Amino acid sequence: xxxxxxxxxxxxxxxxxxxxxxxxxxxxxxxxxxxxxxxxxxxxxxxxxxxxxxxxxxxxxxxxxxxxxxxxxxxxxxxxxxxxxxxxxxxxxxxxxxxxxxxxxxxxxxxxxxxxxxxxxxxxxxxxxxxxxxxxxxxxxxxxxxxxxxxxxxxxxxxxxxxxxxxxxxxxxxxxxxxxxxxxxxxxxxxxxxxxxxxxxxxxxxxxxxxxxxxxxxxxxxxxxxxxxxxxxxxxxxxxxxxxxxxxxxxxxxxxxxxxxxxxxxxxxxxxxxxxxxxxxxxxxxxxxxxxxxxxxxxxxxxxxxxxxxxxxxxxxxxxxxxxxx
Ligand code: SF4
Ligand code: SF4
Ligand code: FES
Numbered sequence: 148x149x150x151x152x153x154x155x156x157x158x159x160x161x162x163x164x165x166x167x168x169x170x171x172x173x174x175x176x177x178x179x180x181x182x183x184x185x186x187x188x189x190x191x192x193x194x195x196x197x198x199x200x201x202x203x204x205x206x207x208x209x210x211x212x213x214x215x216x217x218x219x220x221x222x223x224x225x226x227x228x229x230x231x232x233x234x235x236x237x238x239x240x241x242x243x244x245x246x247x248x249x250x251x252x253x254x255x256x257x258x259x260x261x262x263x264x265x266x267x268x269x270x271x272x273x274x275x276x277x278x279x280x281x282x283x284x285x286x287x288x289x290x291x292x293x294x295x296x297x298x299x300x301x302x303x304x305x306x307x308x309x310x311x312x313x314x315x316x317x318x319x320x321x322x323x324x325x326x327x328x329x330x331x332x333x334x335x336x337x338x339x340x341x342x343x344x345x346x347x348x349x350x351x352x353x354x355x356x357x358x359x360x361x362x363x364x365x366x367x368x369x370x371x372x373x374x375x376x377x378x379x380x381x382x383x384x385x386x387x388x389x390x391x392x393x394x395x396x397x398x399x400x401x402x403x404x405x406x407x408x409x410x411x412x413x414x415x416x417x418x419x420x421x422x423x424x425x426x427x428x429x430x431x432x433x434x435x436x437x438x439x440x441x442x443x444x445x446x447x448x449x450x451x452x453x454x455x456x457x458x459x460x461x462x463x464x465x466x467x468x469x470x471x472x473x
Contacts, residue, residue, distance in 0.1 A: 151235040182221030197249035208298030213239040218300035218360045241303035260319040271333030285330045292325035294363040301357035313346040317357035317367030324370040348374045349388020403452030
């Protein structure tokens with residue numbers, strides 16, 4: 148079968164800051180992945196094409212790239228799935244990271260964030276004489292985060308990172324959760340304190356992209372939500388992040404929908420004038436469009452809001468006991 152790859156080419160030495168799109172049309176067998184096709188291009192047509200890979204079996208995590216606008220592993224993405232009718236396939240380097248050449252990005256940002264969460268066990272008390280023992284049940288919830296192959300796909304497509312490069316990011320947060328929830332780790336509280344700061348667990352916008360693109364089912368956003376619960380359970384509630392979530396829930400329970408006026412005031416604190424003033428342009432826009440909600444009890448209730456309040460109460464009662472020993 149014929150396939151056409153439209154590949155982003157970028158060589159800082161040859162073209163400065165400019166990237167171009169180069170089209171390759173080639174004959175490939177039906178079982179080929181996008182990585183197979185790229186390797187064929189490199190071996191038969193254009194040895195200058197830079198692409199990183201190793202295992203070719205979705206294990207090493209080195210071939211993540213954007214294929215048809217979404218981060219994927221090249222070696223796990225079939226040509227026929229991306230282009231069932233022979234459409235051209237767009238291939239670009241991962242996002243949110245510095246491109247070194249063509250499809251190869253510099254992973255310093257990724258590893259820097261992972262290293263920042265101290266991704267290793269820091270056991271409690273003195274070392275045991277033989278080995279650390281943990282029950283099977285206490286480790287089951289760690290299976291998903293432990294499946295991470297450090298490919299960077301979640302970081303590539305993270306919308307929060309796109310606007311703030313300081314955000315610690317989905318892979319590092321999932322890794323942090325992996326140790327917070329490990330019953331053998333003795334640094335859970337310190338880890339949670341760091342994740343409770345600016346650029347930590349509260350900065351995720353819950354856009355779901357990391358869940359969508361992760362090739363190993365780590366579902367980083369779900370792990371981030373679990374981290375937030377650990378933070379709240381540890382009583383670390385005096386942060387804009389926690390107050391934001393609490394205000395959101397209070398508003399929906401009270402009136403059936405969100406009250407953005409209360410949300411801003413509750414999150415930043417009513418006396419935090421600099422932060423409240425920073426929200427003013429947004430508030431003025433809402434006011435001009437007649438969308439500024441009245442504060443507190445004056446906020447208009449939606450029909451059926453009692454049902455939402457009842458649902459929320461029922462959900463609160465059903466909260467499962469948390470796994471992990473902290
Ligand atoms: S859910 Fe959160 S961490 Fe995941 S991609 Fe969206 S903003 Fe980033
Ligand atoms: S969490 Fe998933 S997408 Fe992110 S680095 Fe790990 S395996 Fe890749
Ligand atoms: S080459 Fe190893 S994951 Fe694709």
